Amino acid sequence: xxxxxxxxINVLNIFKKDGVxxxxxxxVGLFEEPFVPSMNPLIESxxxxxxxxxxxxxxxxxxxxxILDKCDDYMESSYKLRGTELIGWLCPATLKYFExxxxxxxxxxxx
Numbered sequence: 001x002x003x004x005x006x007x008x009i010n011v012l013n014i015f016k017k018d019g020v021x022x023x024x025x026x027x028v029g030l031f032e033e034p035f036v037p038s039m040n041p042l043i044e045s046x047x048x049x050x051x052x053x054x055x056x057x058x059x060x061x062x063x064x065x066x067i068l069d070k071c072d073d074y075m076e077s078s079y080k081l082r083g084t085e086l087i088g089w090l091c092p093a094t095l096k097y098f099e100x101x102x103x104x105x106x107x108x109x110x111x
Contacts, residue, residue, distance in 0.1 A: 002027040015051040028096040039088040053110040058102035065109040
């Protein structure tokens with residue numbers, strides 16, 4: 001399996017199946033990896049269809065669509081969508097892409 005934690009930017013092709021947002025990434029052994037339900041409102045605040053590509057990084061990306069800031073008030077891996085009160089939890093699969101839960105995650109959404 002590939003180690004993607006050293007990548008500056010990772011790309012996820014995210015889709016909705018049976019009402020659940022998920023993604024596949026054979027490079028790290030994930031198939032139909034679901035997002036935790038608390039992430040649905042964050043995703044649906046910017047996505048209009050049932051699939052999209054997300055470019056994710058712990059470093060600032062040009063013109064990010066979303067910025068998730070770590071919200072230690074809840075759990076180590078909970079994040080607040082910047083500029084809102086929306087909070088979601090990211091599961092341990094996040095650590096396939098980052099060495100640790102970063103302070104911020106920058107995301108460009110391509111629909």
